[in-house]
Every structure is written in structure tokens, then in C-alpha cells.
Amino acid sequence: MKIFESHTIKEIDNATCEAQNIDSLQLMERAANAVACEIITRFFPTQRIVVIAGPGNNGGDALAVARILYEQGYKKVEVFLFNVIGKLSHDCEEERKKLITMDGIDFTEVKRDFQPPYLSENDVVVDGMFGCGLNKQLQGGFMMLARYINDSGAYVVSIDLPSGLFGEWNADVNRRDVVHADLTLSFQTPKLSFFFSENSDVLGEWKLLDIDLDDSMMKEIPTNYLLVEAKNVRPLLKPRKLFTGKRDYGSVLLFSGSIGMMGAAVLSARACLRSGAGLVTVHSARIGMPVVQTAVPEAMFEPDRNENYITDMGVHHTHQAVVAGPGIGTNDRTVDALEELLKTTKSPLVLDADALNCIARRPQLLTNLPSYTIITPHIGEFDRLFGEHNNSEDRLKKAIEMAKYHNIIIVLKGHYTATVRPTGRVYFNSTGNPGMATAGSGDVLTGVIAAFLAQGYRPEHAATLGVYIHGLAGDMAVKEIGEYGLVSSDIANYCGRAIRAIINRESPLF
Template identity: 40%
Template sequence: MLLSVAQIRETEEFTIKTEPIAPIDLMERAASLFAKKLVEEIDLDSFCEIVVVCGPGKNGGDGLVIARYLAENQKVLVVDSCFDSKPCEEFIINYALIEGNSNVTIVKADQFIQEGNPFTPPFFPLIIDALFGIGLTRKLTGSFEKLVHYINQINGYVVAVDVPSGLLCDAHTPDDYVSVFAHQVYTFQFPKQAFLLQENSSRLLSFSVIDIGLLIPPNIFFNKKLINEEVASLLIHPRALFSHKGTFGHGLLIAGSSRMPGAALIGAVAAMRGGMGKLTVHAPAKVLDALTPYLPEAIHSMDENADWFSGITDTVAQYQSIAIGPGLGTEKVTLEAFERLLHQIKDAQTPVSLVVDADALNMLSKADHLLKWLPPYTILTPHFKEFERLVGPVENDFHRLEKLKEFAQEYQLIVVLKGYYSVIALPSGELFFNQSGNSGMATAGSGDLLTGLILSLLAQKYHPHDAALLGVYIHGRAADLAIQDRHSEESLIASDIVSYFGAAFKSLRK
């Protein structure tokens, strides 16, 4: 789950009262687990020095506890960065515990900065950033700003405690706000929403979560959640022993044009590899001719137009799901056919689930009256630019998320906003952040795979909510498995990803 800073504070207070545990002991537990993880994951002996930069608040108190644990086996330099600020009680208590420790050297931040940067190659220090935590709501200025600039100039490896100092957790961090650049963040109990947004990619490289045993208040409400292996494994349907191809549904893929025939093939292979019983591909003849040698299992529905989608003549009621968009083009004849298709789906006697992607999204942005014709729970799969064509320009990533939630609620749609952490917005106002996938997926055809996979899940009678969540996770999981096996993020292409769909499904069924 993703909680706001206020909600995290609420969980801390609830834990203190319910467990019960004193605040100073909760800090001890969290910081000791941080130190333990650091020792387990990082070779401390490879650094010329270990520097812990401690601010005046509770984050600084965490840093002092971490320094004390590391000093059991290492020499540690602690930078007292209170400046003129009054330190909190936890800082004062933990400062007293390291004073006089022969393995700990304490210097004031002013002295640390004035001495200049002694860490030039080949000297490479480990910097532990415990300056400010999640409570920061304003721009760093004065001595604190100067210190952060200095830290960022040091040739070292930076690990932040809970959050990189200067980064706002619940709001956009303007470009002129300085923050510590963290190679790694060990964050307590919950990921912070700011970590999942592209706009902050220049402020941290990676993060991992440390479970510090916080208890969740029973009445706490959260509408931002994570899709991980545990969640995805609960969504996957069992396969019935006594079944036939009709059991697993019939889907229609409307994709491809004379200019982009490959989109139909990529989407069709993904649909069949996603577990559906039957797939019909509607496309111009030349697209279908190219499809046959690679996917003889697909049923063909030939468009009357030689180059573009111009309409289907058979009834849509025979399909459990329809996907439209990949490689389609936005010709006038295609837009008119799309409008007729929406009317056909609306008039169908049985519900037909719909996935809208790529050029079909671009047609929606050109003829936005069509948005009201989409059936409830239609799944849209835009990337950032396609989404902005639908809703208008956005100011920053937090603004984009707000528009995403409002758009899904207004039109009662499910929107998969594709990115490194793809976000799925539900009509309920819930946002789900996906945690599978890698940068190798930024390749032509990857989005077509996702469209075909979601089409397949819908044909198998997955609820559209579940089809979107599971489809996004499987898509990313397959790419992760491809990288783990024999591919690299540089070499990965769409056909590599789909070849690992089976392994991704199996990993959730174990």
C-alpha cells in the first residue's frame, strides 16, 4: 500500500499505543534494521570512509543509531548537521550514546564543508543521508541547501534513510528544490509515492522497503496500492480440468494496416499466449497474409479495405472481448468504422469487454464525444503522450495522477497509464502502481503485447479490474524473467517478452 505522510504518522502512533512501544525504541528498531540491511547488501570494506550525515530531527536520530551499529565493526564519521536548529529529543539521546565511542568521529557540518572534498578518485566514500525525512514540506535553504549541494558533489555512493533529503513525499518537488541524489534508498515500511514518479528519477536510482513492524489502524483508508507478486497471484484463475476452447473465450483483435502489419501479429501472439480459447484477427488481407505463417491458430476476418480498418460485418455478440488500436492508423474511414463498432457493442445483447489502445486512443482524442460511447469498464492503455491528448497538458507527475483518477471516475473507465511504474486507475478512484518490469520494455511492440494479453484475460471472463491489474503485472514479469534468463535490457524486443508469458504465469501459480 501507499500511504500519505499523515497516514504514516498515524500508523506510527497506532503502533506506539497498541504494541506498545516507546518512540525511542521504535526508532532503535527501525535504524537497527536499516544497519543490518546495509551490512547484508553492501561491502562496507570497499569504501574509504563511512560518513553519516545527521539532521536535527528524527531522521537524524535514525542516523545516529545507524552510526552506532556500524561502529561495532567500522570507523564512522558522523556529521552533526543541526546548524542553528534545535535537535529533537531522540537526536539528543542517541548523540549521547555515541559520544566517546573510539570508532566514531563527530564533526560539525560547517567544518565538514569547509575542509573541502577530500574524496577524489580512487577514494570513494559511503554517504548515509539522514538529514531530513518524510516530514519535510518546504524548500531547503541556507546552510542545509549548501550542505546538500556539497554532498552531491562528493564522489561517493549515497544511501538515504527513508527518503532522500529535500524530496517532498506527497507533492511535486520543483526543479529548483535541491535534494540529495541517492543511489539507494532504504525506506521504512511503505514505499513513498514520490519514488514511483518519473519526475524524481534524477533524485534517486533505486529503493527497497524495510519492514519495521508498524501496525495498520483498522479504520485507515488508502486508495493507492501496489501490484506485486502476492497481489497478482490472488487474481489468477485456476484452469478447469474438464474444459475446451470455448471455456476460455473468444476474442476479436482489430489491428494492423498496410503501413504497420506487425502490430497485429504481436498483439495476436500475446492474446493466444495469454490463455484464451479462440482468437479472431480482423485486418486488411495483406496483414492477414503476413500473419498466417507465424500464427496459424488465429481465425481471419478480412477487411473490405485493402489498407485500413473500415468496419466489421459479423456480429460482435459472438465475442467475449474486443481490442482495437495497434497499428490501425487514424484515416477517416477508420474513425467512422470505430464509431460504428462502438454502436454495435452498445447494441449487443450480451456484454462485450473492450480494450482501446494506440491509434484508437488517438481517434478518441480527435473525436472526444466518443468517450461517452465507451461501455463502462472499458480498458484504455495510453502512454503519457496519448493520455495528454485525451485530457490536456499536465503540470507535473502529481498533477497527471490527479487527472488520471478524475478521468477514470468521470467516464467510468479503467485506464492503464504505461510507464516504468505503470499506474492503473479504476472507476472507484483507486490507483494501482505496478512493480514488475524493466527499461527493456521501452521497445516497439511492447504495448501491443499488453493489449493482446488483456484481451485474452477478458475473453476468459476475468473482471476488467482484474484483467488490467494481472495483465500489467504478467507483462512486466515476463520481461523481468527474460532479463534474468539470457537477455539484457538493451537487447530485449517484444517477441522476447511474449516468449516468457508462460514462465510468468507459472511463477504466480507455484
Template identity: 40%
Template sequence: MKLFSKEQIYEGDKLTTERQNISSTDLMERAGTQIFNWIHMRMQGAQVPVHVFCGIGNNGGDGLVLARHLSTHGYNVVTYIVNCSNKRSKDFLINYERIKNVTKDWPKMMTSAADFPQIHQDDIIVDAVFGIGLNRSPDDWVQELFQKFRASKAFTLSIDIPSGLYTDKAVDNENAVVHSNYTLSFQSPKLVFFLPETARFTVQWEVLDIGIDRDYLMQTETESELISKFEVLPLYQPRDKFAHKGDFGHALIIGGSHGKIGAVNLASRACLSSGAGLVTAYVPNCGYDSLQSSLPEVMVITDKDENYITDISFNIDPNVIGIGVGMGTDDITINAFEAFLKKNKKQLVIDADGINIISKKKSLLKLLPTQTIITPHPKELERLVGKWTDDFDKLSKVRSLSTKYDIIVVIKGANTITVYKDKQYVNTTGNPGMATAGTGDVLTGIITGMMAQGYEPIPATLFGVYLHGRSADISLEDYGYQSLLASHIIDTLGEAYIDLFKKPEEPAEGEQQQEE
């Protein structure tokens, strides 16, 4: 699913009105009606007090359309105008007149904190104050209103985006943003719903189709995409009946040090379980016995040193190499890693201490093959690109790094984001149970295994990140957040593959299936 920028959304609205021969007011009516339909289907006429707070721009106009429909359908609705400026949009004014024509309870004008209504915990708040066009922090009294929303503990529904949240920059003041329980986003979600610093302003979100021109949606390229089952399913490469292990590549996993051989074990197991035909592990000599006994499917090559990687040399011809897990950053290992990069011609997946070594010696970035994949966690990423001021600054730094060195960067987190040059892909699978030792090693193994099978670097990364998270979601059903282990994710990789082809469950009799 594409994540459109603010400018692209405006352009889509404009083209829609032109191509469908409708006015912007008609499009607003369509949007507001969709919100009403969503609410009406859930409330079924219940007389819970609904407070609709409308700004004086187009987001407020959407709120007025909603309030008008709620009023004409007999709901207990009170409408407020948050009068925070002298400027009013044309479509807001049109819908302001329309709602006055259908109810005696005209919208109540608010100009200061003295106008705030009483809101009870069992009421419903509809936030239609500011939309995606906001470019400055709201006035102090409006911030107080948003804080009143939160203090009331009433269910808060935001239209398109929580008011006070920007689409393209960090928040100035969290008290100046509505904390929503649910956001109904027009046509596509917003990138800020998935960034660590801004995702917390909406607990859940859902997309409402308001009929934006289909050609525009299909043909417009976006900087960001949301990756779900429907995006990765077309990437899947089916297996031929007469295939053999040689058809699915040979992966080499390099890493480990005394006390950290488990990282290589996890990565190698995950590599095999993701579908690689053959996997060889290259480890210090201390890892030989444990790997051979615990993972008989994997071949093992050992370094001449007992405890560290000191000289990376092998006589096999792998298709792809995953390197860095548990490797350590001892000086002799750093030298071995640099010597390896200078002579290596194979595709690489680099994680953990491989990234840490590069962070210590950034000149090594120039030695990486085109579209090398690196998979840092936040601290490893900070060592590589430096401190960032906010999530947007972080993405900017990563895009610059990716463009300069032609590498793929996987920013691991709650919504793992894969960055390649000016493109960023937001993953939708995974859960907090993955915040445990070894899950990063598993991801390295999965992506390396995808590459071994012949997937190109970007599809391999997106598919691997998705499967990693989906497998963890499946494991969660048995283990919960606290007891989920990295090895459980490997155990359910097969189920994650099978899940790709499962059809959505049919709704129970009498229920209606809600489409995004």
C-alpha cells in the same frame, strides 16, 4: 504491497506507540537499530570512513541512533548535525544526548558551507538530514552540502527517503535533493521511488520492517499499491482437467491498416498466448493473407475496404474486444469507430489509434462501457488529458478522467501505473528493452486475453501488465536491452506463468537471505 501516504505513516507510528505501549523514542531506537543491522551485516567491521549527516528532526534522530551503534561497535564514524533551523524534535534531542554519553567524538555542528568536511570517493555518506515531513526547499547552504555529496562520488545511503525529496509533490530544484545510491525505507517504499521525475534520486531501495502495528498495516486502505508476484499470484485462475477452449472465452482484436497489419498479428498472438480460448482478428482486406499464413490459430474477418477499417460489423459473439492497434486515424475509420462504440455492449480494451481517435473527439468517452481499459503511452495520454506540469499533476488528471468516465487507465512506462478512480497500482516488472515497436500491441493482446478467460477488468489489467513485464524480464536474459523484440515477449509468456509458482532460490551455504 501498500504504499502509505505521509499522513498514514504518521498515524501508523502514533498507533504503534499506543498499542505496543512504547514511546516514540523507543520506536526511533528500533528504526535506527534496524539501519545499523543492515549496515553491520554488509560491512562486518570494515574501517571505511562513514559520515553520518543528521538533521534536527526525527530523520536526524534516526541517524543519531545509527551513529551511536556504529560508534559503540568500533566503526570509523563521524557524525554531523546539519543545523538548519531553531526547531528540534524531542526524540532528536534525546538521542543527541545519548550519543554524547558513549563517545568523546561528539557530533560536529554545521551551520554553513564553511563547516563542510572532506569526503573522499571511497567513503560512505549516510543521509539522515530530512525525512518525509519536508515541505519546503532546503536553505542554500544545505543545497550546497547535497551537491558536495554528489560531487564526492562516495556511496550515499539515505534513511527512509532521499533528503529534499517530497512524498506528495514534485521537486522544486534537483540540486536541493540528495542523489542516493541506496535508500532504506521504513515499512513500505514511497510512491516517489516509482515516478519518472523522482525515481532517479535513488538508484535502489529496500524496505526495513520496524514493527509498525500489523493490524494498522493490514486494515488501512491506501491510494497506491505496489504490484509484484505476491500480489498477482492470488489472482491466478487454475484450469480444470476437463476444460475446453470454450471455457476460456472468445476475444476479438480489431485494428490494422495498410502497412500496419503486424500490430494486429502481435496483439492476436499475445491474446492467444495469454490464455484466450479463441481469437478472431478483424482487419482490412489487405491483412487477410498475412494473418492466415503467419498465425493459423487465429480466425480472420475482413473489412470490405482493402486498406482501412471502414465498417466494423461481424456475426460472432466475442466476450471482449481489443481495438485500436495499427488502425490509423483516417476520417472513414474515425466514423466507423464512432458507429461501433454507439452500438457496442461488450467489454473493451482500447489502445493506440483507438485512443488517438478518442483524443480527437472526446465526446466518444461517454460511449465507453463501464470499466473500459485504455492503455496509452505518454504521448497518447497527453493527447487525451492535456499537458501536465509534473508526475503528480499527471496522476491527478488521469484520476479525474477515470472517475468521470468510469474507465481504467494504464499509464505505460518504466513502472507502469494502472489508475482506476482514486486508486493507483504500480507495476514492478519490465525493463528498458521494452522501449521498442510493438510491445504496446502485445500488452493489449495480453489484457484482452485475460478478460476473455473471465478475469474481471481490474485483476485482468494488473495481471496482464505484470505478465507483460515479467515475460520481458525473462526474454532479457537471452536478448539484452537492444535486441529485445515485442515477439520475444510473447514467446516467453509461458515462462512468465510458470515463474509465478517458482520458489525463491535458497541462499548459498554461508549466506544469509535478506528479507524485505
């Protein structure tokens, strides 16, 4: 699903009106109906609802919601329209006219002084102050109103965006001066700002409401940000053919594990096999042989010369994917071995965890990364590699810059893992849950991505598929085990079922 920038929304609205032969007020009615429906499913008609409307179309939506709720029997609706400069958008003005003709509705138009209504945790506020037309941070009365709403404890439903939050970049915005929603109801496609952790408290739960916007225009408008859903990954998955053998599904070489961290090798190998790789070889410290051979009997083991850690990353056979990182530690001799690997390997490469920490210790190695190498840092590893970042927006911008500069794929792990391609396009993932914040989860992801590389998928597809499937496996496992009890082996064990769910279009994915 595309993530559009706020300034393109008008274009999509106009195209929708033209293609469907409706006017903008009819589209607004559709949007308002969708919002009102969500409120009706959550609150009884006896609920006191305070509607705050700004001067633009976000305010127009809010006025229309107030009217619809009132018509549906919600008699405790109080409306405040902020018309402080005496200029409303055309559609907001039309909605105002409709509302003031309604008998009995409690309507206040604020032109200068404003006596805020009493609000408590028993009330619902519908926030239609500003949406994607916000052009500067909230100031003066609007800022005070946002703070007043936040302090009230009322349940806040924000239309399109919490007022004061920009659709895209908010690093300089003081979140205290932004309305804090409990529920954000946005239209059809998400905004970029939904994917940054700093906005999570402001957005509350967010939901997309389908208002039947024009598909062809949405296909046409270019965007650098996308949300990956089941329908996007399904077409990438190739069916397995009848007359095939394990060699057709590739061989993965995993440089993984060291003394005390052999579990990383086990988890990666398991996930790799559960994601369809034909053959998996673990190269690790000699000490790890009995561990790997017992825990993952399907994998082969290639012992390093060294007892406790890896000192040789020579690739002696043909492998369709090579992984370095999980649990390898950052011993100098391991860093040397990694340097050799980066300079000599011809196989598609995935680098994770300690491989990235090794590179952080010897940053010139970044210039040795083969094109289309996939690196999978979490925030800490990313900052060790590319410098400290104060917020997730700056970090994402840096990831885009680095993916382009080094011609690599960066999988920046987080709640919405962002896979950044060498083109600079960003693919946010839609699967996963907080139960997956557990030791070894990243080792599993690395194994899944490597499995798809080995099976002949293009690196950018392997990364996107791997991230989605890893998250879905976690979502499926969590249903049985719960967020507290979920461990990484569970995620690895569910990978196969996750792939099957996508291929078979199982609900609720489709």
C-alpha cells in the same frame, strides 16, 4: 502493498509500539539497525562515513546508525548534527545523548556556523537531514549543504527519503536543491514520490527495509495508491478446470493491423493466446490475411472489405472481449468504424495505440466510451487525448480525474505503469524492465489484458493482471536475451511462463 502518505506514518509507528509493547526509541533502533546492516554489507570498516543528522527523527535514525557502525568497528565515522534552532525531537535528543557518551567518536553539533567537511568520491555520506517530516523545501544552509553533498561525488545513502524530497508531490521542487542519493533506504512501504520518473535520479536505487510495522494498522489505514506485487495478483488467478473446452475461456475479437503494421495484429493475437484466451479472431485489412494466418495459425482471420486498412468494426458474433487499436492507423474511415464500435458494442472493450489516436482526432468520442472500457495509453497518447502535461504528477492527477469522470480504467504506461480505476485508486506495477521499451510491447500488453477479460475477469482485475504478467514476461525473457536484444515477440512468448510462475509461487517472486 499499500503506499502510505507521509502524515499517516506516525500513526503506524504509534500502533506498532503499542501492539508490540515497545517504545519509539526501540523502533528507531530497529530502523537504524536495518540501515546499518545495508551499509555494512556494502562497505568495509575502513570506509570513511560522514553522517549528516537533522533535528527530527530522521536525524535520530542517522545518529543511531552512526553509533551502530562505530560499535561494529567503523572507526572513520564523522557525525554532524544540525541543531540550528536549538530544538531536537525527543528521540533525536535521546540518540544525541547516547552518542556523545561514546569515546572517540567524531561528533560535531552545528548550531550556527558550519564548516563543511571535505568530501570526495571516496567517501560515503549517510543523509539523515530530513525524511517524511519535511514541511517545506530546503532553504538557506540546508539547501547549500544538499548542493555541497551533490557536488562532492560522494556515495550517498539517504535514510527514508533523499533530504529535500517530499514523500508525495514534488512538481514545484527544484531537484538541484535535493540531496541526490545513490541508495535510498526506506522503511517497509514505498512513498508515492518513488513512482514518478522525475525523482528517479534523486532516489538512486531504492530499497525497502522491513522493520516489522504493525500489520493490522496498515490494513486499516485507507490509501488510494498501491504497489502490485506477485502476492496481490496470485489470488486473482483462477485455476483451469478439468472438464472445460475453449469456449469456457472466451473469445476475443481484435481489430488490429493495417498495411505496413500487420505485426501489431500478430503480436496482440499471440500474447492473447499465450495468456489463456480460448479463441482469437483478428479482424484486419484484407492484405493482412496471409501474414496473420501464417504467423499465428491458432487465430482466425476476418478480412475487412478494404484491402489496406479497417473500415468496418461491426461485431457480428458473440465475443467476451473486443480490442481496437494496435496498428490500425488513423484513416478517416477507420475513425468512423471506431465510432460505430463505441456506440454499439456490448462486449468489454480494450482500446490501445491508434484507437486512442483516432479518438484524439475526434475528441467527442471520449463521451462514447462504454463504462469500464480499458484504455492503455503511453505518455504521448495520453497527452494527445487529454492535453499536454509538464510532469508525471500532473499527468497522474489528470488520469485519476478522467478515470472517474468517464468511468473507465486508464492504464498509463511507463516504468511503473499506473492502472487507474474508476474509483480513482491507482495501482502501480512492480514488474518490467527497460528492455521492454521496444516496438510492439504495447500490442502485447493489449493482447494479455484482452485474454483476461475474455476469460471472465472483471475489467479492473484484467488490467492489473495484464500489466503485471506483461512485465513479468519481459523480466523472464530478459534473463535469457538481455535488455538490448529483447523484442516484443519474446514478451508474448513468455506470457504463459509468467502466469505459471505466479501460480506455482516460483522464486524470486515469493
